[in-house]
Amino acid sequence: MRMQSVDTRSHLYATGYDGVAKFLHWLVVVLITAQFIIGWTMPDIHKGTRPEGLIAWHLGVGATLVAAVILRIVWRLTHRPGPAPVSPLLRTVSHVTHGLLYLALVIVPVLGWANASSRGWSVKLAGLLPYPSISPVGSSVGHEMGDIHGYLAWALLALIGLHVAGALYHRFVLKDLVLQRMLP
Numbered sequence: 293m294r295m296q297s298v299d300t301r302s303h304l305y306a307t308g309y310d311g312v313a314k315f316l317h318w319l320v321v322v323l324i325t326a327q328f329i330i331g332w333t334m335p336d337i338h339k340g341t342r343p344e345g346l347i348a349w350h351l352g353v354g355a356t357l358v359a360a361v362i363l364r365i366v367w368r369l370t371h372r373p374g375p376a377p378v379s380p381l382l383r384t385v386s387h388v389t390h391g392l393l394y395l396a397l398v399i400v401p402v403l404g405w406a407n408a409s410s411r412g413w414s415v416k417l418a419g420l421l422p423y424p425s426i427s428p429v430g431s432s433v434g435h436e437m438g439d440i441h442g443y444l445a446w447a448l449l450a451l452i453g454l455h456v457a458g459a460l461y462h463r464f465v466l467k468d469l470v471l472q473r474m475l476p
Contacts, residue, residue, distance in 0.1 A: 411435020
């Protein structure tokens with residue numbers, strides 16, 4: 293395997309993500325981590341369950357996650373980093389994985405939001421700014437969205453695992469600076 297020159301390695305670091313992109317990435321990491329911890333420890337939701345305690349926290353963190361993901365997508369579309377010098381195969385794998393991650397980061401919270409709406413629960417950003425209801429109260433489809441939300445959360449977790457494995461592969465196997473592009 294050929295070692296990259298210092299100039300190439302410096303260029304790789306220079307074409308990394310900007311501070312806003314890094315902040316939004318790590319904010320989403322923290323929020324997703326919180327969501328999984330809350331989701332695993334909160335009580336099961338049944339008919340008549342009230343949005344209290346950990347369920348209320350899950351709704352609040354989810355509302356913040358929706359806002360952070362939207363900001364992240366807008367920032368990513370308007371502020372593209374330079375390409376990492378990787379093989380075409382790794383570039384394709386990266387694009388597909390990132391695309392699926394973004395898709396899951398939109399779909400999973402929206403399905404949870406639809407489920408909350410169907411239960412008549414308010415979803416509020418920072419506990420103050422209410423999001424609109426996206427499914428009618430009592431909607432059987434909205435209730436089913438909660439089950440799909442749970443299943444797709446596992447798929448999101450698998451994608452996150454793949455993403456982390458890819459970053460570690462770059463760091464410890466390829467020994468390039470791709471991981472450093474997103475580190476503070």
